[in-house]
Amino acid sequence: MIFRQLFDQQSSTYTYLLADSATAEAVLIDPVFEQVRRDTALIGELRLRLLYTIDTHVHADHVTGAWMHKQRTGSRIAISAASGAEGADRYLSHGDRCGFGARYLTVRATPGHTNGCISLVLDDESMAFTGDCLLIRGTGRTDFQHGDARAMFRAVHEQIFTLPDACLLYPAHDYRGLTVTSAGEERRFNPRLGGALCEDDFAVYMTNLGLPHPRQIDVAVPANLKCGLAAGVPTQMAEAGWAPLTYTFAGIWEIDPQWLEENPGSVQIVDVREPAEFDGPLGRIPDARLISLGELAARAGELARERPIVTVCRAGGRSAQATAILRQAGFEAVANLAGGMLRWRAEGRAVENGEM
Structure with a gap:
């Protein structure tokens, strides 16, 4: 399998490219609008065929690149059925599979950051992509977009902490330069909901975070509710027009x-x-x-x-x-x-x- 972890510095967002080496079929998780040119260049250089872009939720800190990838590559847009987003080609529910070649990702509903959050688990449970639900030694916030701290606590414990200890976890964001963790590590060491911490502990912790709203929320959420196409978001990226x-x-x-x-x-x-x-x-x-x-x-x-x-x-x-x-x-x-x-x-x- 081909696997690449990509990063958008402006929003501290990770985008993940997975492909079956034998068939060259690929999926892209949480693409960022401003990085579409970069991502399509990599897909082209590796001679892959992008089947799906999959957003783990309706993001508030960046605009998804899903719609633009569809225009450029013919890929299909996938997002949670509970997200409320319009314009997707496939709406995902708990237990669904997104296949690429002989490999597939299984959808696990992990609400709490938003009510439409999903995590994606690779077929052999060697890695999982947790979106903004579980971060590295942290979690996504739960104070807007129908967030629910108690729902997040249950989702993490029931859908992510039940994965094998060695399962590598890849979040949608990290703000300290960390890149990967594991289910076993987070179960033991996550300071918000790991170890012996209970649901009440987590709910109080999240209530008192006091974080400012994301700077891009007023642009990002409306655009992402249309899978990246909305008023105020350019429908074309600037291209060099003076030569091929x-x-x-x-x-x-x-x-x-x-x-x-x-x-x-x-x-x-x-x-x-x-x-x-x-x-x-x-x-x-x-x-x-x-x-x-x-x-x-x-x-x-x-x-x-x-x-x-x-x-x-x-x-x-x-x-x-x-x-x-x-x-x-x-x-x-x-x-x-x-x-x-x-x-x-x-x-x-x-x-x-x-x-x-």
């Missing part, structure tokens, strides 16, 4: 070599190799301008801001770094020639001053 670009999981825009060869006059081609390489046997792209990587930050002012820039090097590594340098300098329309001159020559494209 690809966004990589590394966060780099890459350009198609064929388009570059056919449209050299519409961009500035900046070769960031050293002078000896620029004049060396690999040759150079016609009309390319040499600005070595070590000089690029200081010489960025020599480049025109109204024309897109394509950066080039031997194999695509230094030129990828060059795109970051140029973006820091305020250039927005920048792309890397993936594979660099090695790929350019291997595809038989035109060069100057190169050896055959």
Whole structure:
């Protein structure tokens, strides 16, 4: 099985990608709107087919990426039947299974943070995804969205603490940089409801948390009640429209070599190799301008801001770094020639001053 834990720093949200290695079928748990481009890049690079996005509940601190993933990949939207959300393709109830290839996730109803919270347990009970119900040495809050501390206490003890001790638990959030825990650890050490703590202890604890409301609640909840599509939420993410670009999981825009060869006059081609390489046997792209990587930050002012820039090097590594340098300098329309001159020559494209 393929498993990836992804993170949105702004909302401290974890998104989880699971896929069956044999069939390449995948599911994505708790996607974040602002990270859709990142997530789809990873799915594309791993050559996966996204079947479902699954939200563990109606989030109050970020907008889900479910609707946007559906537009981009054709994936189906799944969420709890008790969530009250509109626009999903599948509404999940306790005991349902979400399959991907030969693997599946079992739905367990775990209300308390909201009345529509679910946890997702992998078929062999080796891992579970607890949403905002059980966090690492903590829990989700219970003071809005039909929250209920007593319902959460019972849900955790009946649906999560009954998992094997070694079952790894992955929450939807962590604010201290922690990434994973286990059912056995939380049963013993969770300071809110583990050990010998009873339901009354937990209810009093949660009543006195005194937390401020999430900053995004007024935007996030209405949007998430429509699975990510609502007034005030952009229906498209900004894309680079000046060329057929690809966004990589590394966060780099890459350009198609064929388009570059056919449209050299519409961009500035900046070769960031050293002078000896620029004049060396690999040759150079016609009309390319040499600005070595070590000089690029200081010489960025020599480049025109109204024309897109394509950066080039031997194999695509230094030129990828060059795109970051140029973006820091305020250039927005920048792309890397993936594979660099090695790929350019291997595809038989035109060069100057190169050896055959």
